[in-house]
Structures are given as C-alpha cells and as structure tokens.
Amino acid sequence: MTLAAVAQLTSSGLIAENLSTCISLIRRASSAGAKAIFLPEATDFIAPAASVAALTRSAEARDFVQGIRDAAKSAGIWVSVGIHEDPSGGSSSSSPSSTANGKGQERCYNTQLLVDERGEVRARYRKTHLFDVDIKGGLTILESNTTVPGEELLDPINTPLGNVGLLTCYDLRFAEPALALRARGAHVITYPSAFTVRTGAAHWEVLLRARAIETQSWVLAAAQVGAHAGTARVSWGHAMIVDPYGSVVAQTSDMQPYKPTFCLADIDLDSLENVRREMPLWDQRRTDLYPRIP
Numbered sequence: 001m002t003l004a005a006v007a008q009l010t011s012s013g014l015i016a017e018n019l020s021t022c023i024s025l026i027r028r029a030s031s032a033g034a035k036a037i038f039l040p041e042a043t044d045f046i047a048p049a050a051s052v053a054a055l056t057r058s059a060e061a062r063d064f065v066q067g068i069r070d071a072a073k074s075a076g077i078w079v080s081v082g083i084h085e086d087p088s089g090g091s092s093s094s095s096p097s098s099t100a101n102g103k104g105q106e107r108c109y110n111t112q113l114l115v116d117e118r119g120e121v122r123a124r125y126r127k128t129h130l131f132d133v134d135i136k137g138g139l140t141i142l143e144s145n146t147t148v149p150g151e152e153l154l155d156p157i158n159t160p161l162g163n164v165g166l167l168t169c170y171d172l173r174f175a176e177p178a179l180a181l182r183a184r185g186a187h188v189i190t191y192p193s194a195f196t197v198r199t200g201a202a203h204w205e206v207l208l209r210a211r212a213i214e215t216q217s218w219v220l221a222a223a224q225v226g227a228h229a230g231t232a233r234v235s236w237g238h239a240m241i242v243d244p245y246g247s248v249v250a251q252t253s254d255m256q257p258y259k260p261t262f263c264l265a266d267i268d269l270d271s272l273e274n275v276r277r278e279m280p281l282w283d284q285r286r287t288d289l290y291p292r293i294p
C-alpha cells in the first residue's frame, strides 16, 4: 500500500496561519499512513491582487517554504504545495524588468514545489498556462497581471507513489501537457488547484476524469475551498483522487463549515499497468494522421 493524501483547505492572506494549517495536515496525513500529501495551489496565501507582490517577497513567505520542508522531514513524507514564488529568488538586487507587469509591478511565478521525505525540494514546477479569462456578465480574472508563466514542463519525479508529473490548476484544461507527461513516464499527474465555483461546477470533475482516462494515470487534485477572507474569491473545493480507469476513488467533503481536510487512496501501480496493457492507447495512436506528442 502506498497511500496518498490529497488536501482541501481555505488559504487566507495570513501566511503564518496557512503554514500552521499545513503542518497539522502533514502530521495527520503521516499518522494516517500516507507517504505523500498534496496541498492546493496558492496554499501560502490567497490575497487581493494588489498585495501579491509584497506578500511573495516577505520574510513570512520564505518561512512558509522552510516550515513545509521542516514538517515534511519531521513527518517523513513527501509534500506537494502550491506557492507564489519570487522570480528574483529572494535576492535583494532588482529582478529583471521582464517579470514586471504593464504597470511596473513585480510579478511572481505560480509554483508547485515537490518536497521529499527528508525535506529537500526535488522539483519546482512553474504554472505554464495562466488563467486569463473575461466572460461576459461574469468572471474577469487576469492571472498574468500578477504572474509570469513558466517556460518548461518538468520530467516526472520518481517518488514512493511512482513517477509524478506536475501541472497546476488551469493547466488541467489542456490535454497536451498531460499527454506529454505520460509520454515521459508519468504514473501520477497532480493538479493543485483553486477553481472558481462557476467553472468548477461545470468542468472540474469532468476534466480530471478525462485527463486520468486519456493518460491512463492516477490524477491527484488538491483544492482550495470556500470564501477567502479579505477577497471576493470563492473556490470550488471537491479535492479528489481519480484512478487510471477514471473512477473518483476518494473525494473530500463538501459539508460546511469547511475545515482543512484530506482524502486518501492507495496509489496502486499494478492496476495502472493492467489498464495500460488491456487498452494499449499508446501503441494505437495514428501519428501518421496527427502530430505525435513528444
């Protein structure tokens, strides 16, 4: 049994408070027997766009990453966590102007850190597709106002759960990066997220199951949930684990009031190999008719 825990929580603008929530979840997941816990996108903080740059560069933000690493080490489990990453790497020299937005404000990366059971940062995936949407009469969010897109997909990382491919939130809407990670050997694909309520109700579960089915991989989707204090934002939640045949095998509760929690599943690679052998999609692709995903 290799148990994975996938978390649902509600980050606020208070980084130290969010860190204590995470430390408690990491300990609880480890006591439950999990070898890894997956925390959502922007677990370090969710705050108004105007304060993102300053919070990203704060001492609390650095303490947050160190606190997660210490907790991973003392609990002895792997941790995936979504953070706002300072492109200047925390150095005091001014960062390159290409990371500033049109109004001269510095931007961050939307980064998923993967920390191993010794507390070492093993991967740092910077979200490549940014959530820039303008829906008539509804939602207008421009993630690129505060965020710089990442420029690479990382090779899957070998972990006790198998090879884990890293993607984030809005990346979920694109089949190609998931297929590319599968082609590079992923058994598990992660989507730490903060979906909106409207798009989550319409698309979240369908997309997660589609990505699991078409890549024949486990999909681990940690989620922000509920209203984020001090902002107008409300997140969809429904953190879940989908197996390589597309079944939702675990999901967190939607009962209110929301409390930080996680769901658990055994990430079984034998059944993954069966699914892939019985329906060998990878050998059946008609790459004579359409481009091969490298």
Ligand SMILES: O=C(O)CNC(=O)[C@H](CS)NC(=O)CCC(=O)C(=O)O
Residues within 6 Å of the ligand: 041, 042, 045, 046, 047, 110, 130, 131, 141, 143, 169, 170, 173, 194, 195, 196, 199, 200
């Ligand atoms: O950096 C932060 O503060 C947190 N980041 C987010 O919440 C991001 C960018 S605004 N949210 C999404 O990508 C939602 C995607 C979505 O809802 C959809 O695809 O429908």
